[in-house]
Amino acid sequence: MSTPSSTTMSNIYSEPIGILGAGVAGIINTYVFLQDGFTNVTVITRDRSVGGIWSRDRVYPGLRINNVHGEYRFSPLDMPPPDDSVETGGHITGMGMCDYIETFYEKFLQGKAKFIFETEVLNVRRDETKGWEVKVEGVCSKEPRVLTFSRIILATGGCSNPNIPANLSTEAAQNAQFKGLVIHSSQFRSRLDDIFELVKQKMSDDDKTKGTVVVVGGGKSAMDICAKLANEGRRVVNVFETADVFLAAKSALPDFIRKGRLLSLLSPHIVLRTRLERFFHTTTLGSWITKTFWKFLEASSFDAFSLPKDSPLRNTPSIFWGIRTNDEGRVNSKNYYCLVNGGQIELAAPARALRYSDDGKSLRLSNGQEVAADVVILATGWKSSWTQIFDGTLPLLIWISSSTIGTTRRSRTLLPPTPRTRRDFAIAGAIFTSNNGYTSEVAAHWISSYFQGDPMRLPSSPEEAVAEVELRSAWMRKRYPDMCSWVNESYSCTLDFWTWPQAADELLEDMFLPSMRSGGNLFTWPFQVIDLKEIATLGEERRVLREKATAS
Numbered sequence: 001m002s003t004p005s006s007t008t009m010s011n012i013y014s015e016p017i018g019i020l021g022a023g024v025a026g027i028i029n030t031y032v033f034l035q036d037g038f039t040n041v042t043v044i045t046r047d048r049s050v051g052g053i054w055s056r057d058r059v060y061p062g063l064r065i066n067n068v069h070g071e072y073r074f075s076p077l078d079m080p081p082p083d084d085s086v087e088t089g090g091h092i093t094g095m096g097m098c099d100y101i102e103t104f105y106e107k108f109l110q111g112k113a114k115f116i117f118e119t120e121v122l123n124v125r126r127d128e129t130k131g132w133e134v135k136v137e138g139v140c141s142k143e144p145r146v147l148t149f150s151r152i153i154l155a156t157g158g159c160s161n162p163n164i165p166a167n168l169s170t171e172a173a174q175n176a177q178f179k180g181l182v183i184h185s186s187q188f189r190s191r192l193d194d195i196f197e198l199v200k201q202k203m204s205d206d207d208k209t210k211g212t213v214v215v216v217g218g219g220k221s222a223m224d225i226c227a228k229l230a231n232e233g234r235r236v237v238n239v240f241e242t243a244d245v246f247l248a249a250k251s252a253l254p255d256f257i258r259k260g261r262l263l264s265l266l267s268p269h270i271v272l273r274t275r276l277e278r279f280f281h282t283t284t285l286g287s288w289i290t291k292t293f294w295k296f297l298e299a300s301s302f303d304a305f306s307l308p309k310d311s312p313l314r315n316t317p318s319i320f321w322g323i324r325t326n327d328e329g330r331v332n333s334k335n336y337y338c339l340v341n342g343g344q345i346e347l348a349a350p351a352r353a354l355r356y357s358d359d360g361k362s363l364r365l366s367n368g369q370e371v372a373a374d375v376v377i378l379a380t381g382w383k384s385s386w387t388q389i390f391d392g393t394l395p396l397l398i399w400i401s402s403s404t405i406g407t408t409r410r411s412r413t414l415l416p417p418t419p420r421t422r423r424d425f426a427i428a429g430a431i432f433t434s435n436n437g438y439t440s441e442v443a444a445h446w447i448s449s450y451f452q453g454d455p456m457r458l459p460s461s462p463e464e465a466v467a468e469v470e471l472r473s474a475w476m477r478k479r480y481p482d483m484c485s486w487v488n489e490s491y492s493c494t495l496d497f498w499t500w501p502q503a504a505d506e507l508l509e510d511m512f513l514p515s516m517r518s519g520g521n522l523f524t525w526p527f528q529v530i531d532l533k534e535i536a537t538l539g540e541e542r543r544v545l546r547e548k549a550t551a552s
Helices: 006-014 024-035 094-109 170-175 192-198 220-231 275-282 284-304 336-341 436-452 462-479 500-510 538-551
Strands: 017-020 041-044 064-068 091-093 114-116 119-127 131-138 144-149 151-154 181-184 213-216 236-239 245-249 325-330 346-348 353-356 362-365 370-372 375-378 397-399 411-413 425-427
Touching (some): 024 094, 024 436, 064 094, 091 094, 425 436, 436 500
Parallel strands (some): 017 041, 017 151, 213 236
Antiparallel strands (some): 064 091
16 A cells, blocks of 8 residues: 655645535544644535534434433533433433534634535546546535545535435325425424424324324434424324334433443454453353343333333334444433323334325325324435445445445455555545444544555555455444345444444554553453543644654
8 A cells, every 4th residue: 555755745734625524524524634734624515504414404402312421522622411411311412412513613613624515515526637526516506616626535424315215205295196294304403393383282182183293214313303293292193114222221321331341342343352352252151141231221221111012112123233223311201202101102103104195185004004194204214425426437435344434444446447546535424333423533533644644554455455345244244134234325334333442443553553542450441431531632642653654
């Protein structure tokens, strides 16, 4: 793997870098690159403000994130705990996350990097003489233009474009002469006033005269929307075949469980790095402990909400074999599951929404039921933006392994005639993890080191990279047999949901930096709380290694 020449390195910091996306991954990459001395950084986003899925036009009062306080922030800026931490177990709100990212932008990025808002990325292509050409279009103006960059970071995330089944689309509704409003969950915030206008507050729990909202989907977005509507006094019916599995407790879990390494050690990573991991996953006694633990965690979560044995909300994927896990925190009366138990959210499940009925006002379900709806909200997931912005001739790298952030490292590559050796393309935010703050920050340092030509642990050839990714791809299919088809291309690294500490350690070791930074001794290290302070000095550590490498 070649590295930039000394002549190239003298100019690299002033060359234009394009970051596509202003969500969590895009924001922390912008910060790291500015701290590393890059002076020509441009961030492009379709939104009116920073934040990505947590931008101000997308979040709404009542939206709550899976992550607890401390898990979804960056080392340079503290995050104040939520006002209702005691009631929720410390779970941050969508509005709180929005405020945090906006504050981070104003404090560290505004005026230092160029942000281009309300601009859609239409196409990305590599020109051998000009570098990366990014065709964009104004969201409002529809005016196209082409921007040129020496290096590109793709940070569009896995929640870029709505995934809408054709049989439930607005076109299908129009063809069936359905008279209600049909939207995707991504439009919920912007159409909230319209929904409240169409569906009025109920006068009593059994009042069905004020209208009905039908929410299709059994994931976190669907449940959050249902809870918001129910808490606002609207009648809501939730249609789903399977629901997400979840964590919940009568009281908040202690930090050494929720924020330490214990859960990650009990979930196998492709490399069993420690004796304790090898005990849990290769011995008879350890395997029994592991299985018993996850079964207990799943059962105790169901019991925390007193879900009946025949509840369709128990029809979930395995908490061990899947990644669709919601963290509900402490039980509270405004929670989705409590609202279901109290009859404030109605379930039409298990069932699949098939089509709009001929009566122009209902949805036909797979169980033969027809549900009247004034508003239909499709919480049917997301698809990647990659297919529409990359053409088939681009030597695009598709990332699969947990350590891949988006370079030639461990990648399945559509190779051109001459293998690419330039470090000029990276993908950020592609690791599916339960701790986005920590992993995204480590990954941003990885990408910056890669672009600067730092000594790194990388495959020595494209063939070695392909061989390694094949191995890790096989591991993913074995580890999460029912999940690989669920995630889209934007989450094309390994699915390190519970094992994010091991994934972050791999990235640190790629940069020849110390890993497992939380400390502790032989007996206490699995219970040490992982804190962002332990990676606050990565920039300086990398600089020292770079200077040593240059001097030698």
